[in-house]
Amino acid sequence: xxDMTSSELYIADPKMTxxxxxxxxxEKQAIKNVSIDVSTDLVTAFIxxxxxxxxxxxxxxxxxxxxxxxxxxxxxxxxxxxxIYAPSMDVVxxxxxxxxxFQKPNPFPKSIYDNVAYGPRIHGLAPSxxxxxxxxxxALTRAGLWDEVKDRLGESGTALSGGQQxxxxxxxxxxxxxxxxxxxxxxSALDPIATAKIxxxxxxxxxxxxxxxxxxxxxxxxxxxxxxxxxHLGTLVEYGKTTDIxxxxxxxxxxxxxxxxxx
Amino acid sequence: MTFxxxxxxxxxxxxALIGWLAGRARSVLLAHRAGNxxxxxxxxxxxxxxxxxxxxxxxxxxxxxxxxxxxxxxxxLDSPAAQNLPQFGFERxxxxxxxxxxAQGKQDIVRLEKSAPLVRPYxxxxxxxxxxxxxxxxxLALAGGxxxxxxxxxxxxxxxxxxxxxxxxxxxxxxxxxLTTFGIVLSLLFESIRFFKLVSPSELLxxxxxxPQSGAPVKDTFGGIPLFWGTVLIGAIIAMIVAIPIGxxxxxxxxxxxxxxVRKWVKPLLEILAGVPTVVYGYFAAxxxxxxxxxxxxxxxxxxxxxxxxxAAGIVMGVMIxxxxxxxxxxxxxxxxxxxRDGSLALGATPNETIRQVLIPxxxxxxxxxxxxxxxxxxxxxxxxxxxxxxxxNLTANPFSSVTTVTAQIVKLLTGDQxxxxxxxxxxxxxxxxxxxxTLLLNIVALRIVKxxxxxxx
Ligand SMILES: Nc1ncnc2c1ncn2[C@@H]1O[C@H](COP(=O)(O)OP(=O)(O)OP(=O)(O)O)[C@@H](O)[C@H]1O
Ligand SMILES: [Mg+2]
Numbered sequence: 001x002x003d004m005t006s007s008e009l010y011i012a013d014p015k016m017t018x019x020x021x022x023x024x025x026x027e028k029q030a031i032k033n034v035s036i037d038v039s040t041d042l043v044t045a046f047i048x049x050x051x052x053x054x055x056x057x058x059x060x061x062x063x064x065x066x067x068x069x070x071x072x073x074x075x076x077x078x079x080x081x082x083x084i085y086a087p088s089m090d091v092v093x094x095x096x097x098x099x100x101x102f103q104k105p106n107p108f109p110k111s112i113y114d115n116v117a118y119g120p121r122i123h124g125l126a127p128s129x130x131x132x133x134x135x136x137x138x139a140l141t142r143a144g145l146w147d148e149v150k151d152r153l154g155e156s157g158t159a160l161s162g163g164q165q166x167x168x169x170x171x172x173x174x175x176x177x178x179x180x181x182x183x184x185x186x187x188s189a190l191d192p193i194a195t196a197k198i199x200x201x202x203x204x205x206x207x208x209x210x211x212x213x214x215x216x217x218x219x220x221x222x223x224x225x226x227x228x229x230x231x232h233l234g235t236l237v238e239y240g241k242t243t244d245i246x247x248x249x250x251x252x253x254x255x256x257x258x259x260x261x262x263x
Numbered sequence: 264m265t266f267x268x269x270x271x272x273x274x275x276x277x278x279a280l281i282g283w284l285a286g287r288a289r290s291v292l293l294a295h296r297a298g299n300x301x302x303x304x305x306x307x308x309x310x311x312x313x314x315x316x317x318x319x320x321x322x323x324x325x326x327x328x329x330x331x332x333x334x335x336x337x338x339x340l341d342s343p344a345a346q347n348l349p350q351f352g353f354e355r356x357x358x359x360x361x362x363x364x365x366a367q368g369k370q371d372i373v374r375l376e377k378s379a380p381l382v383r384p385y386x387x388x389x390x391x392x393x394x395x396x397x398x399x400x401x402x403l404a405l406a407g408g409x410x411x412x413x414x415x416x417x418x419x420x421x422x423x424x425x426x427x428x429x430x431x432x433x434x435x436x437x438x439x440x441x442l443t444t445f446g447i448v449l450s451l452l453f454e455s456i457r458f459f460k461l462v463s464p465s466e467l468l469x470x471x472x473x474x475p476q477s478g479a480p481v482k483d484t485f486g487g488i489p490l491f492w493g494t495v496l497i498g499a500i501i502a503m504i505v506a507i508p509i510g511x512x513x514x515x516x517x518x519x520x521x522x523x524x525v526r527k528w529v530k531p532l533l534e535i536l537a538g539v540p541t542v543v544y545g546y547f548a549a550x551x552x553x554x555x556x557x558x559x560x561x562x563x564x565x566x567x568x569x570x571x572x573x574x575a576a577g578i579v580m581g582v583m584i585x586x587x588x589x590x591x592x593x594x595x596x597x598x599x600x601x602x603x604r605d606g607s608l609a610l611g612a613t614p615n616e617t618i619r620q621v622l623i624p625x626x627x628x629x630x631x632x633x634x635x636x637x638x639x640x641x642x643x644x645x646x647x648x649x650x651x652x653x654x655x656x657n658l659t660a661n662p663f664s665s666v667t668t669v670t671a672q673i674v675k676l677l678t679g680d681q682x683x684x685x686x687x688x689x690x691x692x693x694x695x696x697x698x699x700x701x702t703l704l705l706n707i708v709a710l711r712i713v714k715x716x717x718x719x720x721x
Binding site for chain 2: 062064067069092093094095096099100102104106107108109110118119122123169172173176
């Protein structure tokens, strides 16, 4: 199905490409033969009913599935032409290049400053304190949190509101200057105002990072993304321009899902 | 006829069984006759009768068996045969005991000449009181059973009654532990007060000379500081230097690296280690570790090293505490949400960095609580220090020398020939009180920390 539309969806310089990816949890296959491209200039949204494998596929893109016992990935996933599952690939560096934001905000029980500085410190990105200050301020500014926290950088990250915590987690991911940011339902624990802030943020970050977002909220997918992939039962049913998917889906199953017939 | 408690118990239990059957049958019969439904199922009526039959009778039996020996003795003393007994003291008690033993059939013949005439009155009195007791008990059982039996009606709420009785029984059972603790504390307190009338509290708490003598208290011999220091050196310093790193590393390995199979085997093994009797650790400390350490000390040029050393006791105690620390640390690390770990890994941190920089700091409050609990256990530990640390009250920081602890001294003060009102003996209670207070405080603080920490992640 992706083949049919690939000409009009052609991405000249994809950041990541997945080809014929299968994912297994033990005996059970959670992802079946999925191929997709991710670009820096476009936000990609993954939608689909619960349990269809969105998170699973997202987690293969930065090899977070490695931490799950019994999980196995087949197929090829390339980051700038490099196979991320090749033995020569360093997972640590891969994850520095492909960051992740989780469904539930998960700041470390450290100060706001240290939360953001955690990644750069590990990767040795800011040798001096002054450099680190710059990195932290830049990341918090980009995440739209700087003005709210600049006077209390020493306070614990866990003391922030849910929406602020999630933006802190985005700042934390941005701070290591990744190429791709994966977001797994980043707004599902947030109220509408906080959600709007995150959506605005995704908008601002587009073009600087390749962004992939999993969401259950159709309006959100329509608002923030330019490409949408619809998953069902582990397969990629339809992938296309967000406007096409929502106004003129080619597959019956996509249409049923979009119109709320199931899911 | 003697007062055979076991047989009586069986007998009453048999009666209760009959009561149970009768109660059940009656409830069914009444319901049938009146044609309406029972409020409670028949067996509850049975239980109701059985409990009323059993409980008062057993309660009485317990009390009676506690007071009847005194009643018997009084009766014997009132008898004419007892008129020419020596008035007081040891001899009189011996004669009475001798006569009682013969009367109860525990001895064939009297050993003391003067007790012979007392045997008959003893036998009589014993029989008399046993008869009274047994009759009263059966009367009570029957009265209770009849009372309950007559209350059975179809609409009678036997189930709620039985449940209430069961609840009361459960409350009483839990009160036993609480009241016992309370009693222990009170006795500690009273004996300590007696001690502090002889020796001032400030001397015990701040004095530096520990050399208690029998007889009247001598000044400057009840200074507890050397004991407190020894306790701290062994239990809180040396043992923790051993237990904290090893316990933490074990916990980190088990929670983060070990395969489920390894975890499945190692955790129970550690728990077994925690169940080894401390006296076994004591042997190990005294017979293996202490001589080894002494040789080592001599080798590195410490000539006055003793075979009993703080180090030997502390190290072995640390080993004993390892399972405790590791299981607390294990729990705390497991309580840190998986999302925290994922967050760190997703930033490109290695598992090692994740553990050191995220998991352990996040688990630290819980681990601290666990360590405090471990300290409180270590300072109350007795067997190892008695066997390996020695009894000489040295105030020294040299881990190769012999030191003593509060618990070891309590044992020393209370063993051997004692008069139970000398300052020397009473000092054991005062030391016990100090130890109790310190452990109690440690436990309270530790449990609060752990609780707060748990709340933080719920
Ligand atoms: N750790 C795991 N072990 C075994 N099976 C798993 C594991 N994680 C997910 N699965 C299975 O893989 C399938 C896909 O799960 P996944 O979490 O990717 O779905 P999802 O699309 O993200 O759902 P949701 O919208 O509810 O988050 C499900 O059937 C799930 O049961
Ligand atoms: Mg998911």
